[in-house]
Amino acid sequence: MMKNSIPPLRFLRPAVKVSRRRYTAVSSGALGKLNVPTDYSASSYLAHTSSQTYNLHTDLPEHIQSTKTKRTNYFTAVNDALRTILTTDDKSLIFGEDVSFGGVFRCTSNLTDSFGGARIFNTPLSEQGIIGFAIGLSAGGYTALPEIQFADYLFPAFDQLHNEASKMRYRSGGAEAFNAGRMVVRMPTGAVGHGALYHSQSPEGFFMGMQGMTVVIPRSPVQAKGLLIAAARGADPVVIMEPKILYRAAVEEVPLGDYELPIGKAEILQSGTDLTLITYGTMVYVAEAAARAAKERLGVSVEVIDLRTVRPWDKETVTNSVNKTGRCVVVHEASRTGGVGESVAGEVQERCFLRLEAPVTRVTGWDTHMPLVFEGFMVPDVVRVFDGIKRMVGY
Template sequence: MSRQLTIIQAIKEALDQKMAEDQRVMLLGEDIGVNGGVFRATEGLLEKYGSARVVDTPLAESGIVGSAIGLALNGMIPVVEIQFLAFIYPGFEQIVSHAARMRFRTRGQFHVPLVIRTPYGAGIRGPELHSESVESFFVHTPGLKVVVPSNPYDAKGMLISAIEDPDPVIFLEPTRTYRAFKEEVPEEMYRVPLGKARVIQEGNDLSIFAWGAMLRVAMNAAKQIEQEKGWSCEVIDLRSLYPLDRDTIIQSVQKTGRACVVHEAHKTMGVGAEIISLINDEALMYLKAPVKRITGFDVPVPQFTIEDSYLPTEQRIKEGIVETILF
């Protein structure tokens, strides 16, 4: 049985169902108990599961993540909520020095089954530290999985998969899409595998790779280009930034011969650069034009009055598509 849910509702349902199924699953974060989280992703779970499993923490990200690592090493499955991605910086050392390295450090004797959930990205009229998209920090760290659902169905299925994964997962939630739309989501538990992209729309003239909030923007641009120019774009939601679904990326480029990568993170050393490198390594002879990046700029996310000028827009994506196809 399916219902229409938002992304935030799908996330809450995944947490609820896994907590009901497995007594080891517990939640930690600032204001997640009484207040139900800054975006209400954990609303009602304190009353249902108690303060021993839904833990309101101090404002201390290093302590939150460090405590969660200790819990994971001792048989629990902690799910941490960080209020905004850029708030994670005080806990960054715990993630990259300990959570990500524990399996390697102990030669596989210990695992860290930890999920760190955090909203990320601009478009909500928040200050700079509430709007950053710095996924490349974590993608560059061996030992971490990094995933980004773009819709309610994937949000529930990927979160369940992340909670069941034996290793740490950074679970990035695009803030601007939390309540932007609804989608059919099965009531029962299901899993969306980590590391597998999804072809949203088939096409022949150009491949578009996007994730998170940029997926819907890219889809709208692709539809407009088809109406205006008659070109068909293959749109792929990467969903998993590490591990990347290399096969789907290469197969698409081999089919279309052209590609654009869309992300709101800063351009320099972003995930888009790695995708281009992968294409150059494994599909260079299929390319009819250089791969185009449509991204945020190499500046801090600006204040809300000019925020829209920072983010990739449908118009910028369309211009990138035209430039690539007419190269």
């Protein structure tokens, strides 16, 4: 080796042998088998036939229940919703970084060809500018549909959202004639397996105290289409966070027609009597597996609720369920402190205290930044949710 040369990297390794860590709190045994990759094609929370579409999504409007369905993935359902909005509302505009080319996740594919560059166009790399422009458009009577390329990039625009968009109706004197909304801010969110610090954050908790703002996180293609169309026809600003891992993973039969789903209303995905499991977005499918394991291994009947709208969330549906079951577990992949679970746990504690058989518990992401190679440690898995259920039942 030459003098002062840098030794090969293999010589820099520590001499001690370190055992390989696993993506679960349980390294072996029966519980370890719970942590298998999610098989979305087998999920009972996705409609795999036309009849399942209308049986599962019970709040679909009547006029749509006789229409045909098409097997559609999540990002294509978003694209269909945007196409419907552009077709039925000639004052709707889509803009953001690379949207005229289809966007990073292809949600705006082919829309420029159909509607022209005057209605779907690219913007500079300025989230503050994108949202500021959207506010001006919506105040002027347009339907603004800005896209933020990743939810992680939203923070430069927080002043525009919090101090301008969310307050538009309040500072206008509440006049009905004043258009305070018709602004839907879309963005991919959540863990994807390798997004690390700037591409896997779940920042929905930052909106919990933002009065006047609605935040929606659809779990499936049917939900993504119906909630997006409803948001674009509302009277106030809406943020829609789309779990990026579901863009291609979640596939189901989606009605071909124009339909809306109710914003602000939670959905009971499965009824139960022993415990209420509250979640949203990607964690819905983790909750499904944990609830199934609880039934098979513990004989516990779990009621699973998808919030869908996390701000403001459906207090009536949640508290009615917890008053029935007496136990509550809240699951989300965002950090524990400042997350949606804090709001849900506090409200349930106040409203259901005399009916609770155990403390409200939360299974969430850890209070740390999203790592790269250890992202799997950050996000709740089936074992952690199952363990939360087991602890509450045995309390």
